[in-house]
Each structure stands twice: as structure tokens, then as C-alpha cells.
Amino acid sequence: MVIATNTRVESLSKSGIHQIPKEYIRPQDELSTITNILHEINNDDKGPQLPTIDLNDINSGDPKTLENCSNELRKAATEWGVMHLVNHGISDDLIARVKAAGESFFSQPVEEKEKHCNDIASGKIQGYGSKLANNASGQLEWEDYFFHTVFPEDKRDLTVWPSTPNDY
Numbered sequence: 001m002v003i004a005t006n007t008r009v010e011s012l013s014k015s016g017i018h019q020i021p022k023e024y025i026r027p028q029d030e031l032s033t034i035t036n037i038l039h040e041i042n043n044d045d046k047g048p049q050l051p052t053i054d055l056n057d058i059n060s061g062d063p064k065t066l067e068n069c070s071n072e073l074r075k076a077a078t079e080w081g082v083m084h085l086v087n088h089g090i091s092d093d094l095i096a097r098v099k100a101a102g103e104s105f106f107s108q109p110v111e112e113k114e115k116h117c118n119d120i121a122s123g124k125i126q127g128y129g130s131k132l133a134n135n136a137s138g139q140l141e142w143e144d145y146f147f148h149t150v151f152p153e154d155k156r157d158l159t160v161w162p163s164t165p166n167d168y
Contacts, residue, residue, distance in 0.1 A: 008130045009144045011110050024142050051076035056087035097167065104165035105146065116162050118147065127160040 012021070053076060057069035076083035105113065118127035126148045146162075149155040162168045 052084045
């Protein structure tokens with residue numbers, strides 16, 4: 001099966017296929033190098049602990065505290081690619097509203113989401129898309145996404161932001 005370049009992962013998954021297309025399956029040599037971090041790290045039988053960064057320290061007037069916070073952020077981003085941020089100042093209400101808007105957008109029919117699609121080939125990277133570009137081993141990623149730049153503001157393109165849901 002050859003995947004059409006305009007196929008969305010959601011459409012493919014709902015098409016009734018019974019096997020993941022070979023274009024999405026990682027080669028065995030790549031799979032064998034992926035390790036199970038739960039077996040590698042034993043932290044009092046709790047497994048690996050996601051780095052927690054206290055952003056309250058980012059506003060510290062103490063240069064050493066600020067440097068330590070910056071180093072922790074850099075290390076978490078470099079070694080984990082993800083982290084748990086605390087004391088970031090974003091309200092629980094805003095977080096819940098952003099999550100609900102995202103869930104509402106992605107629960108819409110593909111045709112509605114396509115109105116906001118990106119076009120990587122033309123340089124329009126913001127918008128709805130699928131990871132259909134081959135990675136280094138020639139495999140495709142199994143995900144749809146919505147990418148938008150927020151900062152710096154001059155890179156923000158509100159024309160691709162959805163009008164539905166209303167509070168997006």
C-alpha cells in the first residue's frame with residue numbers, strides 16, 4: 001500500500017484497515033535500539049521521574065538561582081524533551097480551556113480541519129497537518145497535529161487559526 005501525500009492519519013485509521021501500513025512501521029534495527037526506560041531506571045521502584053522545574057526561580061533576583069533554573073530547563077529539554085513545570089503562573093482555568101478547544105478542534109470532521117491545513121512545500125508551516133514526511137529511515141510518523149507559532153508575535157499567523165470551536 002502506498003500512502004497518498006494528502007492522506008491524514010485520522011482518515012487512514014478510520015478507513016477500515018486491519019494492519020498499519022508498512023510506511024509507518026519502524027525498521028527492526030531501529031526498534032531494537034529503543035530501550036525501555038522503565039527497566040533502565042529504578043527510583044525506589046517508582047520508575048523514572050519526569051523532571052520537575054519550578055519556574056518561580058526564573059524570577060529570582062539571585063543570579064545563581066536563575067542560572068540553576070536555566071540549567072535545569074536546558075537539561076530537561078535536552079535529555080528528556082519534556083518536563084513538568086510548576087509555578088508557571090498559568091491558571092488551571094486557562095489550561096482547561098486550551099485543552100477543551102484542542103479536543104473540540106480534533107473531534108471535528110477531517111473536512112472541517114482541512115480548512116486550516118498547512119502547506120509545508122510552499123513554506124506555510126502553521127496549521128493542521130499530518131507527519132507525512134519521511135524520517136531518516138524512510139518511515140512516516142503516525143500523527144495529525146495543529147502547529148502554530150505564538151512567539152515571536154511577528155511570526156504568528158492568526159489566519160490559519162480555526163474559527164470553530166468558537167473559543168479556539
